[in-house]
Amino acid sequence: MKLKSAILPAGILISFLINIESVIFSQSYPQFGAEKKVTITGITHDAMEPFISADEQTLYFNSLNSGGNTNLYYATRVDDTTFTYQGLVGNTFDPAPSHLDGVPSLDMNDRFFWVSLRDYPTIYENLLNSDLSGTSVNNIKHTYGDFNVYLPGWLIMDAAISYDGDFLYYVNAYFNSCAFGMPCDASIGVAQKVNDTTFNKLSNTDGIFSNINDADYIVYAPQLSIDGKEMYYTRILDGTVNSELCVSVRETATDTFSLPQVIYSNNGFVPEAITVTNDKSKIYYHQKNSTGVFEIYMRYRTGTLNAEEKNSDFLIFPNPATNKIYLSGNFLSNDFSYSVIDLQGQIFLTGKNDSEIEISDLVPGVYCIRIESGFGLALERFLKF
Numbered sequence: 001m002k003l004k005s006a007i008l009p010a011g012i013l014i015s016f017l018i019n020i021e022s023v024i025f026s027q028s029y030p031q032f033g034a035e036k037k038v039t040i041t042g043i044t045h046d047a048m049e050p051f052i053s054a055d056e057q058t059l060y061f062n063s064l065n066s067g068g069n070t071n072l073y074y075a076t077r078v079d080d081t082t083f084t085y086q087g088l089v090g091n092t093f094d095p096a097p098s099h100l101d102g103v104p105s106l107d108m109n110d111r112f113f114w115v116s117l118r119d120y121p122t123i124y125e126n127l128l129n130s131d132l133s134g135t136s137v138n139n140i141k142h143t144y145g146d147f148n149v150y151l152p153g154w155l156i157m158d159a160a161i162s163y164d165g166d167f168l169y170y171v172n173a174y175f176n177s178c179a180f181g182m183p184c185d186a187s188i189g190v191a192q193k194v195n196d197t198t199f200n201k202l203s204n205t206d207g208i209f210s211n212i213n214d215a216d217y218i219v220y221a222p223q224l225s226i227d228g229k230e231m232y233y234t235r236i237l238d239g240t241v242n243s244e245l246c247v248s249v250r251e252t253a254t255d256t257f258s259l260p261q262v263i264y265s266n267n268g269f270v271p272e273a274i275t276v277t278n279d280k281s282k283i284y285y286h287q288k289n290s291t292g293v294f295e296i297y298m299r300y301r302t303g304t305l306n307a308e309e310k311n312s313d314f315l316i317f318p319n320p321a322t323n324k325i326y327l328s329g330n331f332l333s334n335d336f337s338y339s340v341i342d343l344q345g346q347i348f349l350t351g352k353n354d355s356e357i358e359i360s361d362l363v364p365g366v367y368c369i370r371i372e373s374g375f376g377l378a379l380e381r382f383l384k385f
Contacts, residue, residue, distance in 0.1 A: 029249055029261040029377070030230060031302045032283060038296040040075045042085035046294040047073075048286045049221075049273045051104045054163065056277055059083050059284070062102030064294065070100040072114060074135065080282065081298060090136025094118045103158050103273075105223075107165035111196065112137050115156055124148055127156040127170070129197060145199040147172070147191040157186055158221045162228070163278065167192055168199040169222040169231075180241050187213040188222045188233060211259045211345040212248050221273040225280050228253030232274035232283065235260070242267045245274055245285060259345065259370055261377050264299075271297075314371060320383035323360040327369070334374030341368050359384055 038059075040047055046064040053060070057077045062070050072092045075083035092101055092114070100117040107113075112132040120126045125148050130137035147170050148156065157173035168191045173183035188209050191199035202208070213219055217235040224231055231248045244265040248257035263283075264271055271287040284298045314331040327338075332355065340349035340357065343366060349357065359367075362384045371378045 029258075030247060030280065032263060032299040033302045035264070035297050035299055036081050037289075038081050038083065038284065038298055040083045040085050040296065041078075043073075043075070047296050048294045049103045049158075050284045050286060050296050051106065051160075051223075051275045052277055052282075052284055053106060054108065054278050056080075056282075059296070060089065060104040060106070061286070061296065062104070065100070065102050068098035068100065070102050072101050072104055086135070090134075091130075091140070092137055103160075103221075105160040106132060107161045108163050109165050111161065111165055113143070113159060113161045113168075115159060120155070121152065124150050124154075125156075127159050141197045143168070143199065144197055145191055145194065145201070147189060147199060147201045149174075157183060158273075160223050162224055163226045165193060167224075169224055171220045171222065173218075173220065179239055182218055182236065182241070183220075186218045186220050188219055188231075208256050210256060212246075212257055214345075214347065216347065216350075223273075223275050225276050226278045227280075230276070230280065231257050232263075232276055233260075234272045234274070241270065243270050243272055245271050247274075259341070259368075259377075259379065262372060270294075314378045314380055316369060316380050316382045320385050321359060322385045323358070325357050325359055325369075325382060327355045327357070327371075331371065331373055331375050331378055336371055336373035338372075339370045341370060342366075343368070 047061045048065050049062045051060040059075045062072050064070065072089040073087060074089050075085045077083055094101055094116065096118060101114055103115045105113045110132040111129055113127060113129045115126055116128050117126060123142055125142040125144055127143040128140055129143050130140045149172050153174050153176050155173055155175060156170050158171040160169045169188060170191060171186050171188055173186040175183050178184040189201055189205040190208060191201045193199055216238055218238060219233060219235045221234040222231060229250055233246055234243055235246055236243045245263040246260040247263055248260050250257050266287065269288040271285055274283045274285045276283050281301050282298055284296055286294050287297050289295050314329040316325050316327060335353060337352045339347050341347050348362060364384050366381060366383055369380050369382065
């Protein structure tokens with residue numbers, strides 16, 4: 001749907017709307033096929049937070065992340081859905097009571113990163129890095145930089161190094177006895193390498209993640225595709241334990257990431273922590289099985305789908321509008337939820353299964369409706385007078 005120039009105020013707004021069309025509608029979201037369980041032969045404990053190596057021959061992961069006795073392990077590839085358990089990643093074990101070592105990632109130079117509670121809070125930098133040689137790490141160091149928050153209760157909850165080693169994608173999380181043991185707040189950011197042990201936050205971090213970081217969600221577990229254009233992550237609706245595997249995309253490796261596409265949700269079974277292969281053909285993640293044990297699962301990529309293609313049966317009228325807008329189309333035939341957002345991704349209204357939406361309280365301007373239904377995700381613009 002395009003707004004008619006005759007009813008738009010001034011040529012500047014017309015030009016602005018034309019220019020944003022590619023930002024909102026030209027990006028293609030990856031699509032994935034059916035879930036497949038990954039068998040790790042010989043394992044006797046939970047497997048969480050997977051990371052697949054660049055050659056896909058090694059799967060790194062941690063054991064149950066429940067506040068104690070969490071260790072880093074690895075398994076070697078038999079095929080895409082079968083790995084052989086090998087044991088601990090050498091030299092990562094922490095003998096301290098209630099220790100936690102997890103969330104592994106690895107760059108092309110064999111720099112191995114993971115989060116750890118060793119030395120915390122004596123040392124606030126709880127993200128460690130090291131040299132990986134064979135099956136063991138050496139020269140373990142803390143990771144410094146202004147992306148760390150030097151206040152009680154704040155941790156680097158998750159982090160992932162880019163394949164080239166130049167950028168660190170991190171999660172600042174605040175823990176203070178919030179519901180379900182979840183952080184009270186969590187958001188994703190990016191820091192650039194200064195040297196092997198120091199990364200400093202990019203000045204435009206907030207803008208890059210403006211469509212991902214959402215006050216209504218706990219956002220965590222970032223993993224970037226090798227081309228820098230696809231950001232995979234997990235989010236949980238605040239106050240719940242209902243997680244969603246998401247992806248946001250961008251046209252170039254320096255753009256702002258798009259609004260999220262939900263890849264998969266499964267209430268009660270906590271799917272989390274996608275890792276993507278370097279050719280982007282497969283994703284791996286963890287999830288509870290029917291007995292409550294966390295296991296690894298995978299999906300094959302089946303293609304991409306452009307957001308514009310998905311909303312051909314989703315209409316807003318009237319457009320422009322003053323007090324109310326109405327939604328119609330086959331896209332809404334299943335249960336759906338909606339968000340009214342501005343062009344910076346700020347959320348103003350949310351709801352479910354409402355085809356009539358009151359917008360009289362919105363400040364005049366350009367907004368988007370973001371719809372999620374059984375058919376997927378769709379976006380459409382409207383002008384509020």
